[in-house]
Amino acid sequence: MDTGSDQDADRGIDVSVVVPAYNRRASLDRCLTSLLVQRVAKEIVVVDGGSRDGTRALLGLYAAHHRRLITVIQDAQPGTPGGARNRGLERAAGRFVFFCDAGDHLAPDALARLVAAADRNGADVVVGRVAGARQGLRESADRASLTAVYDDLSCFKLFRRDFLERHAIRFDETQRRGEDMTFAVHAYCHARVISVVADGDCYHAEGGGEASARDPLGWLRVVRTPIEVMARHVPPGALRDRLLLRHLRRDVLAQLGVPFLAACEAEREKIAVEVADICGQWLTPGVRAGLDGVDAARVAALDDPDRLVRLALVEAAPLRHRLTGVEWRGDRLVIEGWAALGDADGASAGGGPDGAALNGASLKGAVLTGTVGLVLRERMSRQERVPFVTRGGTAASGSFTAVLDVAALPPGVWDVHVAVECEGARRLARLGSRREPGAGVPAAHLVGGVVAVPFLTRSHGHLGLDLGGHVVRVPAVVRLTRTWWRGRRLRVEGRALVGEEAAAAAVRHLIWRERASGREHRERAMAVGPREFAAETARLRPGIWDAYLELGLGGPPVRFPVKVAEADALDRPLRWWRGALRGGVAQWTVRPYATAVNRRLSVSVRVATPLTVVRRMARTLRQR
Numbered sequence: 094m095d096t097g098s099d100q101d102a103d104r105g106i107d108v109s110v111v112v113p114a115y116n117r118r119a120s121l122d123r124c125l126t127s128l129l130v131q132r133v134a135k136e137i138v139v140v141d142g143g144s145r146d147g148t149r150a151l152l153g154l155y156a157a158h159h160r161r162l163i164t165v166i167q168d169a170q171p172g173t174p175g176g177a178r179n180r181g182l183e184r185a186a187g188r189f190v191f192f193c194d195a196g197d198h199l200a201p202d203a204l205a206r207l208v209a210a211a212d213r214n215g216a217d218v219v220v221g222r223v224a225g226a227r228q229g230l231r232e233s234a235d236r237a238s239l240t241a242v243y244d245d246l247s248c249f250k251l252f253r254r255d256f257l258e259r260h261a262i263r264f265d266e267t268q269r270r271g272e273d274m275t276f277a278v279h280a281y282c283h284a285r286v287i288s289v290v291a292d293g294d295c296y297h298a299e300g301g302g303e304a305s306a307r308d309p310l311g312w313l314r315v316v317r318t319p320i321e322v323m324a325r326h327v328p329p330g331a332l333r334d335r336l337l338l339r340h341l342r343r344d345v346l347a348q349l350g351v352p353f354l355a356a357c358e359a360e361r362e363k364i365a366v367e368v369a370d371i372c373g374q375w376l377t378p379g380v381r382a383g384l385d386g387v388d389a390a391r392v393a394a395l396d397d398p399d400r401l402v403r404l405a406l407v408e409a410a411p412l413r414h415r416l417t418g419v420e421w422r423g424d425r426l427v428i429e430g431w432a433a434l435g436d437a438d439g440a441s442a443g444g445g446p447d448g449a450a451l452n453g454a455s456l457k458g459a460v461l462t463g464t465v466g467l468v469l470r471e472r473m474s475r476q477e478r479v480p481f482v483t484r485g486g487t488a489a490s491g492s493f494t495a496v497l498d499v500a501a502l503p504p505g506v507w508d509v510h511v512a513v514e515c516e517g518a519r520r521l522a523r524l525g526s527r528r529e530p531g532a533g534v535p536a537a538h539l540v541g542g543v544v545a546v547p548f549l550t551r552s553h554g555h556l557g558l559d560l561g562g563h564v565v566r567v568p569a570v571v572r573l574t575r576t577w578w579r580g581r582r583l584r585v586e587g588r589a590l591v592g593e594e595a596a597a598a599a600v601r602h603l604i605w606r607e608r609a610s611g612r613e614h615r616e617r618a619m620a621v622g623p624r625e626f627a628a629e630t631a632r633l634r635p636g637i638w639d640a641y642l643e644l645g646l647g648g649p650p651v652r653f654p655v656k657v658a659e660a661d662a663l664d665r666p667l668r669w670w671r672g673a674l675r676g677g678v679a680q681w682t683v684r685p686y687a688t689a690v691n692r693r694l695s696v697s698v699r700v701a702t703p704l705t706v707v708r709r710m711a712r713t714l715r716q717r
Contacts, residue, residue, distance in 0.1 A: 105134055106134050106135065106136050106186050106187035106188070107133045107134040107135060107187055107188055107189060107204075107208050108131075108133050108134070108135045108136075108187045108188070108189045108190070108191055108204050108208060108251070109135070109136050109137075109138055109181075109184075109185030109186060109187035109189070109190050109191070109254070110128050110131075110135060110136070110137045110138065110190075110191045110192075110193055110204075111138050111140070111178055111181030111182060111185060111190060111191070111192050111193070112124065112125075112128075112137065112138070112139045112140070112181070112192075112193050112194070112195050113139075113140050113142070113174050113177035113178055113181070113194065113195065114139050114140065114141050114142075114144065114148055114152065114195040115141065115142040115143070115144050115148070115171050115177070115195075116144045116145060116146045116148060117144070117146075117148055117195035117196060118144070118146045118147040118148045118151055119146075120195060120196040120197075120299065121148060121151055121152070121195050122151070123198050124193065124194075124195050124196070124197060124198050125137065125139075125155055125163070126198075127198035127199045127200075127201070128193065128198075128199060129159065129162065130201055131199065131201070131202075131203065131204040131205065132202065132204075132205050133204045133205050133208055134187075135162065135187070135204065136162060136163075136164065136185070136186060136187060137159075137162055137163045137164070138164045138166065138181040138184050138185060139152055139155075139163065139164070139165050139166070139181075139195075140166045140168065140177040140178070140180045140181045141165060141166070141167050141168065142168045142170065142171035142172050142177055143167075143168055143169055143170050143171050148195075149167065152165045153165070164184060166180055166181065166184065168180070172266070173264075173266050173267070173268065173269050173272065174264070174269070174272060174273075175263075175264030175265055175266045175268055175272035175273075175276075176264070176266040178192055178248070178264050179263050179264050179266060182257070182263070185254060187254060188253065188254060188255075189207075189208060189211060189251050189252060189253055189254060190251075190252045190254050190257065191204065191207070191249075191250070191251050191252070192248045192249055192250070192252075192273075193249065193296075194249070194298075196299050197249070197296065197297055197298050197299050198297050198299070199295065199296060199297070200224075200293065200294050200295055200296075200297070202293075203221060203295040203296065204251075206221070206290050206292075206293075206295065207219045207221050207251040207290055207295065208251065210233075210235070210288045210289075210290050211251060211253065211288065213235070213288075214235045214236065214286055214288045215285075215286055216253070216284075216286040216287060216288040217252070217253045217256040217280070217283070217284040217285055217286060217287070218242075218250055218251070218252055218253075218256075218280055218281065218284045218286075218287045218288075219250060219251040219287075219288045219289070219290060220237070220242050220245055220250050220287065220288070220289045220290070221249075221250065221251070221289075221290045221291075221295025221296055222289075222290065222291040222292075222293065222294050222295050222296075223245070223247070223249070223294070223295070223296045223297075223298055224294035224296065224297045224298070225297075225298075231291055232289070232291055233288075233289050233290055233291045233292050234288065234289040234291075235288055236286055236287070236288065237287045237288065237289045239281055239282075239287070239332070239336070240332065240335045240336065241289075242281065242287055242289065243281065243335075243336055243339055244339060244343075245277075246273070246274040246277045246278060246319065247273055247274075247277060247298075248264075248273035248276050248277055249273075249296045249298070250277070252280060256280075256283070256284070257280070260279070260280075260283045262276065262279050262280050262283070263276075264276050265318065268315060268318070270311070270312065270315050271312070271315035271316060271318065271319065274316070274319045275318050275319045275322055277319075278319040278322050278323050279322050279326075282322070282323060282326035282327060283326070309348035309352035309353065309356065309364050310356075310360060310363055310364055310367060312344070312348060313344075313345065313348055313364065313367040313368065313371065314367070316340065316344040316345065316371075317371065319340070320337070320340050320371075320375060323336055323337075323340075324337075324375075329377075331379060334377055334379030334380050334383070335383075337375050337377065337380045338380050338383045338384070340375075341371070341372070341375065341376065341380060341384075341388075342384070342385075342388055345368055345371050345372070346368065346384075346388045346391050346392070348364055348368065349364070349365070349368060349391050349401055349404070349405060350405050350408050350409065351405065351408070351409050352364075353401060353402070353405045354402065354405045354406070354409060358398075361398050361401070361402070362398060365395055365396075365398055365401060368391075368395060369395040369396070372392060372395065376392065386514075386517060386518055386519045387404065387407075387408060387517075387518040387519070389517075390404055390516065390517035390518050391404055393517070400516065403515075403516045404516050404517070404518050407434065407463075407515045407516055407518045407520060408518065408520070410434045410435050410520075411434070411435070412432065412433075412434055412511075412513060412520050412522045413432065413433050413434075413435070414430060414431065414432040414433075414511045414522055414524060414527060415430055415431045415432075415527045415528065415529060416428070416429075416430045416524055416525045416527065416528045416529065416532050416556060417429045417430050417431060417492075417528075417529045417532055418430075418529070418532055419532070419533070419534050419535060419547055419556065420535055421535050421538050422496075424498075424499055424500055424538070424540045424541075425496050425497060425498055425499065426496075426497040426499055426535075426545070426547065426558065427494065427495070427496055427497075428467060428480070428494070428495045428497065428509065428524075428556070429492070429493070429494045429495075430492070430493060430511060430524060431491045431492045431493070432465045432491060432493070432511045432513055432522075433465075433491045433513070434463065434513050434515060434520065463513050463514050463515030463516070464513070464514045464515075465482075465491065465493045465511070465512070465513050466479065466480070466482045466493060466495060466511075466512050466514075467479070467480050467482075467493075467495040467497075467509060467510065467511060467512060467524070468509075468510045468511075468512045468521060469497070469502070469507045469508070469509055469510070469558070470507065470508050470510060471503070471505040471506065471507055471508075472505065472506040472507070472508060473505060473506070474505065476503075478497075478501075478502060478507070479512075480495040480496060480497040480498075481495065481496050481498075482494065482495050482496075483495070483496055497558075499538075499540045499545050499558070499560070500540050500541050502558075502560055503560070504543060504560045504561035504563075504647045504648050505560055505561070505563065506557060506558075506559050506560075506563050506564050507557060507558045507559075507560065508523065508555065508556075508557050509523070509524045509525065509555070509556040509557060509558065510522060510523055510524060511523075511524040523553070523555040523556075524555065524556050525549055525550075525553075525554050525555045525556030526553045526554045526555055528554070533549070534547035534548060534549055534556070535547055536568065536592045536593070537567060537568050537591055537592045538592065538594065539591055539594050539596060539599075539646075542598060542599060542645075542646070542647065543560055543561055543646060543647030543648075544560070544561065544562050544567050544591055544646035544647060544648075545558060545559075545560055546558070546559040546560075546562065546565045546567060546568075548565045559648075560647055560648070561646060561647035561648020561649070562646050562647070562648045562649070562651050563648045563649065567591060567644075567646060567651055568591065568592055569589065569590065569591045569592075569596060569644060569646075569651070569653050570589075570590045570653070570656070571587055571588070571589050571590075571642045571653045571654065571655045571656060572587055572588045572590075572655075572656055572658050573585065573586075573587045573655050573656065573657045573658065573662050573663075573694050574586050574587050574588060574625070574658075574662055575587075575662050575664075576662060576663055576664045576685050576694075577664045578664055578667050579629065581631060581667065581669065582629045582630065582631040583629065583630045583631070583664075583667075583683065583685065583696065584627065584628075584629045584630075585603060585627065585628050585629070585630065585640065585655070585694070586621070586625065586626070586627045587625070587626060587627075587642070587655060588624045588625055588626070589624060589626055589642060589644065589653075590624065591644075591646070595623040595624040596624070596644060596646075597620035597621070597622060597623055597624050597625055597626045598620050598623075599644040599645050599646055600618040600619070600620055600626040600642060600643070600644060601617075601618060601643045601644060601645045601650060602615045602616060602617060602618055602628075602642075602643040603615070603616045603617075603618045603628035603630065603640060603641075603642055603643075603655075604616075604640070604641040604642070604643055604652055605630065605633060605638040605639070605640055605641075605696065606638065606639050606641060607634070607636040607637065607638050608636065608637040608638070608639060608695075609636060609637070610636065612634075612636075614630070614632075614633060614638070615643075616628045616629065616630050618642065618643075626642070630696075633683070633696060633698045634698065635698045635699060635700045636698055637695060637696075637697055637698075638695060638696045638697075638698065639654065639688075639693055639694070639695050640654070640655040640693070640694040640695065640696070641653060641654055641655065642655055654691070654693045654694075655693065655694040656691070656692050656693060656694070657687035657692045657693070657694050658692075660687065663685045663686060663687065664685060666682055666683060666684035666685075667682075667683050667684075668680060668681065668682045668683075669681055677702065677703070678702075678703065679700045679701060679702055679703075680700070680701045680702075680703070680705075681698070681699070681700055682697075682698070682699045682700075682701070683696060683697070683698050684696065684697045684699075
């Protein structure tokens with residue numbers, strides 16, 4: 094039985110929102126309210142599969158109060174989620190269709206932003222950002238590539254309805270799980286334009302964990318369908334390998350992790366066989382090349398269930414770590430710490446997993462062995478460096494001393510990770526959030542002309558190394574020692590230090606910035622000693638000019654204000670007459686001085702006509 098108003102395609106509806114609702118009384122209020130406030134021309138089609146918890150009565154109230162907006166389709170018996178969505182799709186009259194689960198809700202302006210992106214770009218599919226999602230796009234895109242959006246295979250997106258009709262894209266009603274993945278893959282493969290709206294959260298998913306974690310064997314059988322759908326539409330090659338890699342890593346090999354530990358011994362063998370069968374069909378050389386260390390080790394161990402368990406333990410075991418010290422030894426940065434895999438009750442020393450850990454999901458008392466060290470990862474390029482470990486290096490001892498050759502690192506921001514390798518798998522964690530009392534970072538240091546600044550992040554205290562001053566303020570000091578006139582050129586001499594180290598070799602320019610207009614005047618600066626620099630300035634226009642010294646420290650040029658330590662470092666003002674100012678002559682006055690607040694070197698340049706000079710002299714005489 095259907096309730097609601099007669100809706101047809103010519104009513105000017107922008108979006109038909111399809112909501113399957115079976116026994117969702119507790120969350121339905123929030124869901125429907127979030128849909129009703131959407132500022133688009135809309136209809137809401139709710140499909141109830143014979144709920145027994147009061148959902149039907151609540152839907153009746155909503156339909157009675159919102160006759161022009163809400164249509165309720167009542168099925169006598171519960172079906173599959175795909176079947177309910179297909180029923181709603183058949184009734185939909187909007188230009189676009191959006192699928193929303195009854196346990197979830199939308200941001201207030203979500204549909205307006207999605208429709209605007211679809212109309213602007215002619216998109217067949219628009220992907221909105223899901224709140225709290227660890228995967229997925231974080232930047233909006235008018236035309237996103239298939240590989241860019243393929244991480245998100247849910248159906249909670251905006252679809253152009255005539256596009257779905259043209260390609261006969263429907264949910265598989267025989268599937269109770271994974272039907273949305275198959276639907277999304279089918280739509281992605283046919284879409285001419287896919288847009289992304291990620292400037293704010295669009296969809297809030299309130300559901301629990303994935304069904305794959307509860308039934309890995311069943312999930313492995315389900316996931317074959319979307320893989321086959323994708324392979325029918327994408328020919329062999331680099332693109333197909335990229336998409337296959339996503340399925341194998343997230344849908345297939347992931348079942349050899351925590352779900353594998355939770356299974357009994359007999360089921361583990363079946364899971365391994367199912368994974369091996371899928372890999373035998375779809376693990377191409379291109380896909381194999383893209384696997385990380387853990388997944389590559391799993392593929393190599395598919396015929397060894399015991400090793401698969403050990404790999405799963407390595408992945409699931411807590412990685413405990415502590416930073417104990419950081420110091421400079423010459424141009425090398427020495428980092429000391431401690432790391433181990435296992436629980437807090439001592440499950441980290443050498444040995445193999447005990448029988449209890451092998452046969453159940455518990456990690457209590459599990460004992461894992463491996464090597465301990467550091468990995469440095471550059472923030473932008475993602476390239477990695479592995480420092481030399483001089484002490485420890487095994488999980489049996491836990492402690493390690495790593496020596497980082499800073500001169501061999503390219504400039505950039507290097508994040509420090511502690512790494513534990515065990516059974517061919519590598520676990521990484523940012524080092525520094527847990528530290529020994531008093532363990533901090535040393536001062537900045539110049540290495541081969543590049544400034545190296547160890548730092549701890551503000552949010553979590555993670556250890557990093559900024560080579561070149563990209564994100565961390567460089568602790569440099571520029572002190573004026575003397576200014577004096579060479580004719581009409583002002584010579585500025587001073588000292589430049591980075592921390593306590595001489596930095597005159599890094600000086601590039603003396604920059605004068607006019608305070609009111611922001612104009613800049615640059616003069617070449619030169620080193621005249623290990624700490625000393627000098628520069629000469631002429632032809633400054635009228636105004637107030639503040640002095641900055643520009644240093645090249647391996648990254649983007651950085652500038653520092655020139656501070657005046659002693660008042661006698663400043664020479665007298667210089668005056669001269671120069672013509673012609675609008676056909677006459679003028680008196681120029683250039684006066685170096687220190688600002689009152691922070692003692693920065695500044696220069697005042699003034700121009701006065703003869704009449705102005707006479708008036709000034711007369712005023713001075715009257716005051717006397």
